Amino acid sequence: MSVQIGPISTSLSRYLAENSYSHVAILVDEYTNKHCLPLINSLLPAKFTKILIKSGEDHKTLQTCERIWDAMTKANIDRHGLLINLGGGVIGDMGGFCASTYKRGIDFIQIPTTLLAQVDASVGGKLGIDFQSFKNHIGVFQLPKTVLIDPNFIHTLPERQKLSGYAEIIKHCLIRDEEKWSEISHQGFDDINLADLISHSVEIKKAVVEEDPKEAGLRKILNFGHTLGHAVETYLLNLGKRRILHGEAIAVGMIMEAYLAYSRNLISRQELESIEIYLFETYGRVKLSMDEIPAIIKLTAQDKKNKGNEIRFSLLTGIGDCGYDIPVSASEMKKAIAYYIG
Numbered sequence: 001m002s003v004q005i006g007p008i009s010t011s012l013s014r015y016l017a018e019n020s021y022s023h024v025a026i027l028v029d030e031y032t033n034k035h036c037l038p039l040i041n042s043l044l045p046a047k048f049t050k051i052l053i054k055s056g057e058d059h060k061t062l063q064t065c066e067r068i069w070d071a072m073t074k075a076n077i078d079r080h081g082l083l084i085n086l087g088g089g090v091i092g093d094m095g096g097f098c099a100s101t102y103k104r105g106i107d108f109i110q111i112p113t114t115l116l117a118q119v120d121a122s123v124g125g126k127l128g129i130d131f132q133s134f135k136n137h138i139g140v141f142q143l144p145k146t147v148l149i150d151p152n153f154i155h156t157l158p159e160r161q162k163l164s165g166y167a168e169i170i171k172h173c174l175i176r177d178e179e180k181w182s183e184i185s186h187q188g189f190d191d192i193n194l195a196d197l198i199s200h201s202v203e204i205k206k207a208v209v210e211e212d213p214k215e216a217g218l219r220k221i222l223n224f225g226h227t228l229g230h231a232v233e234t235y236l237l238n239l240g241k242r243r244i245l246h247g248e249a250i251a252v253g254m255i256m257e258a259y260l261a262y263s264r265n266l267i268s269r270q271e272l273e274s275i276e277i278y279l280f281e282t283y284g285r286v287k288l289s290m291d292e293i294p295a296i297i298k299l300t301a302q303d304k305k306n307k308g309n310e311i312r313f314s315l316l317t318g319i320g321d322c323g324y325d326i327p328v329s330a331s332e333m334k335k336a337i338a339y340y341i342g
């Protein structure tokens with residue numbers, strides 16, 4: 001898996017010089033068109049095709065894919081073309097999916113421009129779109145030719161989006177690196193060295209994915225915080241007016257699932273408290289009420305890690321270690337959500 005971290009002017013120029021393409025297309029949304037494309041415009045071939053789509057998860061749909069395929073077809077892109085995905089996880093997942101299926105697959109590269117996409121979505125080859133109300137329901141595993149990460153893109157990202165991506169960095173430390181966790185857990189978000197943490201997170205994600213590309217086992221540890229986190233995310237999304245960002249939901253899920261680990265004696269009370277204090281300090285507490293618990297639990301049934309009727313979790317087995325395929329009952333989940341609500 002090729003991932004390069006450093007100035008985009010160097011990495012992209014080198015990639016385009018070393019590879020010859022009949023046509024280069026670039027996928028952007030209105031924000032990456034405004035903030036990110038100007039940083040690479042001069043590195044692109046004189047004639048390239050820009051495909052502009054509307055930003056946001058609401059547009060990660062089959063209809064948008066049709067527009068992308070239509071634009072590629074109108075531009076006469078053949079099988080020797082390249083698609084550059086310049087944007088956050090939505091652009092990367094959907095652009096990668098469109099490239100992998102267009103004429104049975106053309107080359108694509110990821111240039112992630114959000115923190116979440118740099119430390120998580122762009123690495124690992126999971127591509128796809130949402131379908132009906134199900135997230136990432138239709139998709140494929142396909143690695144990009146390369147991932148070019150430049151931490152400089154993050155400067156124009158709104159603070160809330162940065163914090164959302166930071167949740168995945170915290171997750172990587174909790175499941176794989178106790179030392180790094182103790183380092184960051186004593187620092188506020190404003191004090192951290194982001195460029196260093198991006199490399200650290202990418203290394204962890206890459207190592208895990210390389211060991212288990214298709215999520216047969218180990219890769220499931222990357223889902224720590226995601227079973228209940230996704231359920232809360234989807235629950236609030238369906239309600240409409242209380243929507244939260246993915247990373248914010250994962251911060252909620254990590255507290256709930258740390259409690260599950262504690263209740264099974266997998267982590268100590270002090271470890272639970274250190275996680276909880278840091279996450280509440282960084283993200284605050286999302287308002288949920290006790291009577292919303294059943295609806296949240298119901299949504300865990302859609303989780304892709306489940307087998308049959310069992311809801312399976314990835315739970316910390318100490319800080320810096322994580323187990324997977326751990327069945328958890330509805331009554332245990334109820335206690336964990338209630339613990340979060342406080």
Ligand SMILES: NC(=O)c1ccc[n+]([C@@H]2O[C@H](COP(=O)([O-])OP(=O)(O)OC[C@H]3O[C@@H](n4cnc5c(N)ncnc54)[C@H](O)[C@@H]3O)[C@@H](O)[C@H]2O)c1
Nearest residue numbers: 031035055056088089090113114116117121126153156157
């Ligand atoms: N494939 C995977 O393994 C994987 C992993 C995690 C998440 N994801 C997916 O990633 C998506 C979320 O990604 P995201 O959080 O990056 O959201 P996103 O792609 O919606 O980007 C968030 C917002 O930031 C804007 N933006 C992007 N870069 C910017 C920049 N440099 N400056 C200013 N604005 C910028 C975007 O236009 C968008 O409005 C979800 O669809 C999720 O399913 C995929």
Ligand SMILES: [Zn+2]
Nearest residue numbers: 168226246250
């Ligand atoms: Zn995530």
